[in-house]
Amino acid sequence: MIHHSNGATMDTSPMSATEREQNAKARRAASASAVGSLVEWYDFGLYGAAAALIFKDYFFGTDDAFVGLMAAFATFAVGYFARPFGGMVFGHLGDKVGRKPVMVGTLALMGVSTTLIGLLPGYGTIGWFAPFLLVVLRLLQGLGAGAEYAGAVVLSAESAPPRRRGFYASWSGAGVWVGSALGLTVFQAMHSLTGDSFETWGWRVPFLLSIALLAISLYIRRRVEETETFTETKEAAQEENVPLVRLFKTEKRRLLAALGSNVILSGYSYIPQVWILSYLTEDIGIAAGLALAINAVVLLSGALFMPYFGRLGDRVGRRKLFLFGTGFGIVWPVPMFLLIDTHNTFLIILGIVVCFVGAVAVCYAAQAAFLTEMFPPAIRYSGIAFARETSGALLAGTTPLVATGLLHVAGHWWPIALCMVVYAAVALVSVYYSRQFRTDADQADPDAFRSDEAWTRTGSAARAEAGAMAKAVR
Structure with a gap:
């Protein structure tokens, strides 16, 4: 034991069998959370690059490069503005229904929305209905992302033993940055591989790959258990009817x-x-x-x-x-x-x-x-x-x-x-x-x-x- 001047102690003794079992559970939860964060920021990183390079021309039917770029970045901002609403809605459900089912739902919402963006026809095919659908999918993407990271750190932290809570909870943040780097890397790779075809169909491939990442993430998350903290809170009838209130x-x-x-x-x-x-x-x-x-x-x-x-x-x-x-x-x-x-x-x-x-x-x-x-x-x-x-x-x-x-x-x-x-x-x-x-x-x-x-x-x-x-x- 390490004793602090304020009377608190920090346990540094060897782990017990119970704590080893809890560490195994925490690793599953942290891995699932990190992969979910990776998918979230792969989607967001990918959208940012595509908004700057492709969407300004493909979805908005304007010859003015500045107008197209501003419109594309406006749809990028829509995702961020939607995130607080997603946080409120899914955060409420996470406190009422459980951490795990909400995390599965938000992950699916993001992954499916990103994949559908890769299937959208452009302005030249369906006119202004194209940017309308883009905005709708971007809103759905932002709503899902608004509660994904919060759920990831809650699941990881509540599944971890106290003296390793910070270690396991930090995995989600690492997943955020790996996902951003991965999104940019895949986008650049497809740009190099498809050449002149990138602006017609090559840009779609990174978006369509999101469905594969989603499938992997859902497979990993199916093994994660609901946290004991949430279960005990619910059994003790301590959950709030409306947590935000x-x-x-x-x-x-x-x-x-x-x-x-x-x-x-x-x-x-x-x-x-x-x-x-x-x-x-x-x-x-x-x-x-x-x-x-x-x-x-x-x-x-x-x-x-x-x-x-x-x-x-x-x-x-x-x-x-x-x-x-x-x-x-x-x-x-x-x-x-x-x-x-x-x-x-x-x-x-x-x-x-x-x-x-x-x-x-x-x-x-x-x-x-x-x-x-x-x-x-x-x-x-x-x-x-x-x-x-x-x-x-x-x-x-x-x-x-x-x-x-x-x-x-x-x-x-x-x-x-x-x-x-x-x-x-x-x-x-x-x-x-x-x-x-x-x-x-x-x-x-x-x-x-x-x-x-x-x-x-x-x-x-x-x-x-x-x-x-x-x-x-x-």
């Missing part, structure tokens, strides 16, 4: 802390992950192929480190790890841009990768278990889905636009670096504020994690109450 009525501060903590992932991360591509090609003069390769390196580097940071959070405390990531996010934007401005490829990669790994990957890994421990079991799925997807709808799609506008007005990167600092600072304050609801001393307590009644009290209040009872007994 309780969130807004009695858990507003908890929800606000969760929303704020996600700003570094829904806003800050889209600078090194998305917007930086345009800066590298338009302002630094790097070839588009090299810029995309750098982007793939960045994404895969983050995915590689995610399980390590998740495990580190289990050992040192994920709130502490989250605070470190947000703090690093405050200090690194200026050095990153200075390294990029050297025009040296190695230093450019170093600057962006260090930003993505040291700030984004650290926070992403810490957040997975952090958010599941923030909310009581009866409203956990709804709370995580709403917090993540609302901030994502507000910032994920708009941050690249804001960065582009700031660079145009100022003619320099310093306002963008300042914007990143503000995003990271908001997340840092929110994570620091979360100490009123949980501390790292609470993360190894299995009873509190699985008890809705205990989780509605703040960590400090619960310990104060326990201390008072102990004194009364003495």
